[in-house]
Amino acid sequence: MSTEGEAENTARADMAAFVARNQARFMPLYDALASGQRVAPFCWPGLLAPQAWFLYRKMYIWAALVSAGPLLLAYVPQLSWLNWGTSLIGAFGLRLYLAHARRTIARIHGTVADEIEVQALIVRAGGVSRVGAVIGLAFAFSSFVLSLKAGAPHVFSLR
Amino acid sequence: MTSLGWLAWAIAPGSIALLAYLLWRGGLSGRLLLEALAIGATLGSAIGFAEAPFDLKTNPLHFAPQTIAFLFAGLPEEGMKMLGVAAFLRTHWLARDRRDVVLAAGALSLGFSALENIFYLAGAQSGWAALALERALTATPFHVFEGLAGGFVVASVRPGAFGIALTLAAWIGLAAIHGVYDFAVFAGAAGAHPPVALQRLIAALGLDLGTTMKAALAGAQALAALLAGAALISLRRAPAPVGQSRLARIGRSRGAGWTLGLLLGIGAAAALASGGFASVMLESSDAFLAVALLAVSPLALGALFILFPARAKSKAMSARWRLALAGSGAMAALALLGTTIVWGPSEWRALTALRFEARGARFEARGEYARAIEAYGQALAAAPGRVDALSHRASAYAASGQYAPALADVDRALRVAPDMVGLYVQRAEIDRARSDPAASLADLAPALQRKPGDPELLAMRGQSRLEAGDRAGAYADLSAASREAPDNPVVRRSFAAWDVDAGDFDAAIRDLNARLHDDPRDTTAAFQRGRVWLYKGDAASAVADLTRADRDPGVLYPALWRFVAHARLKQDGSVELGERLVAANEKWPAPVARMLLGRIDLAAAKAAAANGDERCEADFYDAAAKVGSEPAGEVAPLLEAAMKECPTGFIEYEGAKAELRRLRR
Numbered sequence: 001m002s003t004e005g006e007a008e009n010t011a012r013a014d015m016a017a018f019v020a021r022n023q024a025r026f027m028p029l030y031d032a033l034a035s036g037q038r039v040a041p042f043c044w045p046g047l048l049a050p051q052a053w054f055l056y057r058k059m060y061i062w063a064a065l066v067s068a069g070p071l072l073l074a075y076v077p078q079l080s081w082l083n084w085g086t087s088l089i090g091a092f093g094l095r096l097y098l099a100h101a102r103r104t105i106a107r108i109h110g111t112v113a114d115e116i117e118v119q120a121l122i123v124r125a126g127g128v129s130r131v132g133a134v135i136g137l138a139f140a141f142s143s144f145v146l147s148l149k150a151g152a153p154h155v156f157s158l159r
Numbered sequence: 160m161t162s163l164g165w166l167a168w169a170i171a172p173g174s175i176a177l178l179a180y181l182l183w184r185g186g187l188s189g190r191l192l193l194e195a196l197a198i199g200a201t202l203g204s205a206i207g208f209a210e211a212p213f214d215l216k217t218n219p220l221h222f223a224p225q226t227i228a229f230l231f232a233g234l235p236e237e238g239m240k241m242l243g244v245a246a247f248l249r250t251h252w253l254a255r256d257r258r259d260v261v262l263a264a265g266a267l268s269l270g271f272s273a274l275e276n277i278f279y280l281a282g283a284q285s286g287w288a289a290l291a292l293e294r295a296l297t298a299t300p301f302h303v304f305e306g307l308a309g310g311f312v313v314a315s316v317r318p319g320a321f322g323i324a325l326t327l328a329a330w331i332g333l334a335a336i337h338g339v340y341d342f343a344v345f346a347g348a349a350g351a352h353p354p355v356a357l358q359r360l361i362a363a364l365g366l367d368l369g370t371t372m373k374a375a376l377a378g379a380q381a382l383a384a385l386l387a388g389a390a391l392i393s394l395r396r397a398p399a400p401v402g403q404s405r406l407a408r409i410g411r412s413r414g415a416g417w418t419l420g421l422l423l424g425i426g427a428a429a430a431l432a433s434g435g436f437a438s439v440m441l442e443s444s445d446a447f448l449a450v451a452l453l454a455v456s457p458l459a460l461g462a463l464f465i466l467f468p469a470r471a472k473s474k475a476m477s478a479r480w481r482l483a484l485a486g487s488g489a490m491a492a493l494a495l496l497g498t499t500i501v502w503g504p505s506e507w508r509a510l511t512a513l514r515f516e517a518r519g520a521r522f523e524a525r526g527e528y529a530r531a532i533e534a535y536g537q538a539l540a541a542a543p544g545r546v547d548a549l550s551h552r553a554s555a556y557a558a559s560g561q562y563a564p565a566l567a568d569v570d571r572a573l574r575v576a577p578d579m580v581g582l583y584v585q586r587a588e589i590d591r592a593r594s595d596p597a598a599s600l601a602d603l604a605p606a607l608q609r610k611p612g613d614p615e616l617l618a619m620r621g622q623s624r625l626e627a628g629d630r631a632g633a634y635a636d637l638s639a640a641s642r643e644a645p646d647n648p649v650v651r652r653s654f655a656a657w658d659v660d661a662g663d664f665d666a667a668i669r670d671l672n673a674r675l676h677d678d679p680r681d682t683t684a685a686f687q688r689g690r691v692w693l694y695k696g697d698a699a700s701a702v703a704d705l706t707r708a709d710r711d712p713g714v715l716y717p718a719l720w721r722f723v724a725h726a727r728l729k730q731d732g733s734v735e736l737g738e739r740l741v742a743a744n745e746k747w748p749a750p751v752a753r754m755l756l757g758r759i760d761l762a763a764a765k766a767a768a769a770n771g772d773e774r775c776e777a778d779f780y781d782a783a784a785k786v787g788s789e790p791a792g793e794v795a796p797l798l799e800a801a802m803k804e805c806p807t808g809f810i811e812y813e814g815a816k817a818e819l820r821r822l823r824r
Contacts, residue, residue: 030467051201051205055201058196058247059200060197060247061193061194061197063198063201064198064200064201064204064270065189067200067201067205068200068201068204068274069202070201071207071208071274071278072277075281107190107254121252124250124251124252129246129247131242131245131246131247132246132247135201135202135205135246138205138209139204139205139208141204142208142212143208144209144210145212146211
């Protein structure tokens with residue numbers, strides 16, 4: 001096997017270790033993107049419950065964006081229509097996840113020399129958070145209740 | 160934008176940046192810091208969404224301050240933060256050790272708090288700048304300190320039943336501190352009704368609610384800072400950072416920590432010293448506590464910048480630097496000495512006068528007018544001709560019914576400050592109180608010369624003209640005032656008073672509806688509308704408005720009127736009035752409240768009155784409470800007597816007149 005092919009295999013193995021759960025959904029997409037194909041995967045869980053999905057997949061910055069974003073936009077009446085954008089971001093979750101995974105794996109490789117430690121860190125950085133999913137689903141339920149109440153933007157009144 | 164606004168724009172993000180810097184200095188990687196901030200913002204949003212249906216800002220379900228503070232703030236917020244640390248940070252790949260988890264927990268809390276700040280400020284409207292400053296100095300560091308303490312526990316416990324029990328205990332403890340902090344904020348706010356048992360306890364200890372809540376607020380912050388300090392100091396031994404840029408090395412150096420720590424520490428200590436000095440001078444702990452609750456967290460932060468993390472000393476200061484430092488110190492000492500010699504004596508006299516004025520104000524608030532007058536006299540002895548002291552003494556004289564010396568003091572003050580419009584207004588008010596509207600009109604003339612067309616002065620003149628019987632002149636003044644400032648609260652309320660005088664209660668209600676639509680928190684307008692509902696015969700609406708108006712624990716009048724409204728509905732309002740008496744002090748009209756509750760009779764209430772004005776009030780409330788339950792023929796003479804006794808500017812005069820009109824109809 002060539003050095004290039006070996007590197008590709010290593011990268012795939014790293015990605016598989018990072019993804020951990022549901023590799024059957026992620027790895028074909030990874031392979032397609034790695035081979036230069038144009039794919040636009042649709043992420044249904046991300047569309048329906050973006051907060052839960054991003055927290056489940058440990059993408060905290062995206063989770064913050066789709067959680068705090070709608071609350072902040074509620075204070076800008078002209079931009080409140082952008083609220084649906086959070087679900088749209090969730091729909092692109094698979095691609096965002098793969099990009100996030102590639103960056104994190106590269107960062108781990110860049111900072112740690114020992115291969116055993118690298119593998120341990122990849123496993124730790126990837127995988128899923130069930131607690132995150134529960135918190136995210138509770139979030140989705142609360143926003144559903146709030147939408148029933150057709151609430152005003154007085155969301156926070158606690159210190 | 161005001162200077163306070165600019166300051167808020169500088170301090171609020173500055174506080175967040177400073178806290179993030181402290182955490183980063185401790186060795187936290189930039190990426191982990193960012194992700195922890197994001198987790199905090201996500202969890203903050205989750206709590207925001209979960210609690211939004213309760214609409215706690217307007218609180219339609221009437222949760223008590225303690226319920227909001229402990230059940231809606233302390234427990235969920237601290238619980239969510241600790242859960243976030245356990246679920247996301249303890250296992251985070253960038254968290255190399257316990258120390259990283261603790262610092263990331265602080266960052267998580269910072270993200271939580273930053274998001275909360277945005278929501279608070281977005282809903283604050285005109286008071287945003289003061290709120291932003293207050294939160295930057297108190298709530299933001301408080302959240303981070305609590306987060307560090309909670310993170311320390313979560314990062315330290317071992318899996319198992321004991322670990323879970325310890326974490327739960329820490330959660331309850333931190334939630335209790337958070338609850339005390341929030342309770343102090345909610346219960347100390349104007350219009351809040353803390354539990355009666357607490358009010359009784361505070362009164363039994365000889366304290367007042369505001370001071371106690373300020374002390375609780377400062378105490379909760381200090382406790383959180385101590386816990387966070389203990390957590391960080393136990394982790395202060397840090398490995399020497401390697402492979403950093405020059406800027407990062409400087410940022411994490413011992414010198415940078417000491418510089419920032421000293422700046423913060425000296426600033427906070429100076430503020431505390433000034434507050435302490437002001438408290439000694441004003442003979443009240445209020446000034447110190449007001450400063451302390453803003454300075455506790457910056458002081459703690461300064462100490463943490465110095466103590467955390469432990470860094471090796473670089474090298475000894477050179478002789479040249481020592482000489483420069485000593486020289487600067489000597490120059491500063493000389494400048495301070497010179498300033499003290501030049502301005503010290505006059506400032507000292509002003510401070511002494513201020514001290515006696517503060518003492519007088521305290522006596523006045525308790526209804527001890529003779530002692531207040533004496534204190535103001537001492538202020539004038541220290542600083543003869545001081546306008547503030549003269550004006551305050553005039554108020555105290557007027558409140559005790561001594562109108563001649565009151566007017567003499569205002570005249571003395573006017574000789575010192577002839578262009579001070581407020582003094583003419585004060586003189587006019589005294590003349591209204593002594594039922595001399597003609598003199599009041601004469602007083603307002605020079606005020607209007609100095610501020611022509613001022614809507615509030617015109618409204619006041621309209622009121623005086625109304626009391627003098629010149630209804631057309633009053634209407635002209637009020638119309639002119641309304642043209643100048645149609646939404647001015649004084650103008651609207653004065654128009655409503657004009658309507659009441661004309662017997663047109665519907666028009667008065669319309670005016671006050673408009674006012675309360677503009678500002679639903681205008682308790683004066685709510686009080687006025689409550690009275691108008693009563694004159695109109697709608698006691699149920701009166702009770703609602705008078706309850707809305709009853710926001711100041713030290714002012715009993717809305718509670719007296721509500722008791723009267725309850726009596727009209729054949730309801731027993733004695734429990735509510737009795738509770739209000741607990742919060743009020745012995746100041747007038749407490750004896751009237753006791754009379755309405757049947758604890759003393761009318762004669763005893765009048766005996767407790769200090770002057771004729773207070774005796775007229777006792778007569779009025781005695782008569783008003785009897786309307787509807789006793790024959791009109793018996794109540795009408797009592798109301799007539801009250802109307803004759805009361806000055807025309809009094810609400811009791813207006814009330815007696817309106818009730819008589821209704822009885823006769």
